[in-house]
Amino acid sequence: MSITETPVRLPIPPLPKGFRVAGAHAGLKRNPTREDISLVVSDLPATAAGVYTTNLVFAAPVAFDRARTPGTGFRAVAINSGNANACTGARGLDDAAAMASAAAASLAVPEAGVLVLSTGIIGEFLPLGKIKAGIEIVAGRLGTDADAVVTAARGMMTTDTRPKLSGSSFQAAGVAHTLFGMAKGAAMVGPRMATMLGVILTDAALAPADAQRLLGEATEQTFNCVSVDGHTSTNDTVLLLANGAAGGTPLTGKGLEAFGQALVDACEALAREIADDGEGATHVLRVEVSGCRTRDDARQIARTVADSPLVKTAIHGADPNWGRIVSAAGYSGVAFDPDKLVLRLNGTLLFEHGQPVPFDADRVSESIKAARETLIELAVHAGPASIRFYSSDLTAEYVHLNADYHT
Numbered sequence: 001m002s003i004t005e006t007p008v009r010l011p012i013p014p015l016p017k018g019f020r021v022a023g024a025h026a027g028l029k030r031n032p033t034r035e036d037i038s039l040v041v042s043d044l045p046a047t048a049a050g051v052y053t054t055n056l057v058f059a060a061p062v063a064f065d066r067a068r069t070p071g072t073g074f075r076a077v078a079i080n081s082g083n084a085n086a087c088t089g090a091r092g093l094d095d096a097a098a099m100a101s102a103a104a105a106s107l108a109v110p111e112a113g114v115l116v117l118s119t120g121i122i123g124e125f126l127p128l129g130k131i132k133a134g135i136e137i138v139a140g141r142l143g144t145d146a147d148a149v150v151t152a153a154r155g156m157m158t159t160d161t162r163p164k165l166s167g168s169s170f171q172a173a174g175v176a177h178t179l180f181g182m183a184k185g186a187a188m189v190g191p192r193m194a195t196m197l198g199v200i201l202t203d204a205a206l207a208p209a210d211a212q213r214l215l216g217e218a219t220e221q222t223f224n225c226v227s228v229d230g231h232t233s234t235n236d237t238v239l240l241l242a243n244g245a246a247g248g249t250p251l252t253g254k255g256l257e258a259f260g261q262a263l264v265d266a267c268e269a270l271a272r273e274i275a276d277d278g279e280g281a282t283h284v285l286r287v288e289v290s291g292c293r294t295r296d297d298a299r300q301i302a303r304t305v306a307d308s309p310l311v312k313t314a315i316h317g318a319d320p321n322w323g324r325i326v327s328a329a330g331y332s333g334v335a336f337d338p339d340k341l342v343l344r345l346n347g348t349l350l351f352e353h354g355q356p357v358p359f360d361a362d363r364v365s366e367s368i369k370a371a372r373e374t375l376i377e378l379a380v381h382a383g384p385a386s387i388r389f390y391s392s393d394l395t396a397e398y399v400h401l402n403a404d405y406h407t
Helices: 060-066 089-105 128-139 146-153 207-220 253-276 295-308 309-316 322-330 362-370 396-404
Strands: 021-025 039-052 073-084 112-122 163-172 175-184 197-202 237-243 283-290 342-345 348-352 371-380 383-394
Touching: 021 146, 039 089, 039 128, 039 146, 039 207, 060 089, 060 112, 060 237, 073 089, 073 128, 073 197, 073 237, 089 112, 089 128, 112 197, 112 237, 146 163, 146 175, 163 253, 175 253, 175 348, 197 253, 197 396, 207 237, 207 253, 237 295, 253 383, 283 295, 283 309, 295 309, 295 322, 295 383, 309 322, 309 342, 309 383, 322 342, 322 348, 322 383, 348 362
Parallel strands: 073 112, 197 237, 283 371
Antiparallel strands: 021 039, 039 073, 039 237, 163 175, 175 197, 283 383, 342 348, 342 371
16 A cells, blocks of 8 residues: 655644654564554643544554543653554554653653653554564654654554644743644544544643643544544544643643643644545535534534435535535434524535525536535534534545555
């Protein structure tokens, strides 16, 4: 399987204070130009929180990290790609612990302060010799510059074509804070947190309970609103590390609210990047559903539309096929009055009062061809809830990549 890489999006966001990262090739991937081991290191003990896949078949790293978070005293995250360490039984759990121990030894930090992430092929044991050697290499390359950030992000990638990075800043109690995020995901992406992984770093100080609550809320609004193929991975994980290096006590009140908004912004940027880099994708689908009784109803309609192979292929073909979109909403399982349903595509009204309206199909088709993002707006007129959901189109390249990918 050949993957055509694309340049990283610029500019590279800066790391928060007190964090160092790096990545390197250790031989888990066949291609020697693709990094497969990364480390994220905090110079100070950090609060950590995590959200994880809801798949009942979950990988050993998920079990390992879930048992440790939320908590305090964390110093590092060790990451490998090329092997998911999933469906590997008791040995997989032992291997996850061995990976954490290797990172702790290389970094001279407590083993209890290390979390692990893995992604790649399911059902094969970790090559611990290569992983331990790779961790030693990466530990000697840790840095804060753009090259270190890019290699660390690349070390998470499987079929991704580029690293996914985001950053933001916020003020709390007169102190400037930085937030940084990196993620991977291009297929097997249907998170219901819960193959996506995310690591969010901040130099703010957070109490573990606040970190867990805000990460859960941000995930609900962002990573749980992205789908490439509707397939919830065994390894989906997002970790948040907050080391307090910017100074001050754990955030409260307005400062905590400011952090929460910065976290949502960073996660949404990463979620959109995942959809944009969907395997073989030529379009991003932004599905906005409004007027629902509950947010869960809005998500269910949006996810059903976004995951429909007929909708996805219509967008790939620049076909403003309103029937596919309306019918997908209709079989979503959410009750609504079809006569009140309104559909717009790239701002053009296509359907209302239970029937299509006259529109210039050629002009709408051209609007799809001309832009990377296609906007699908559905108004249900049944309540106050709304949602924004990202996905990607379905192409022949997606089929080729996944037919060739060894699992």
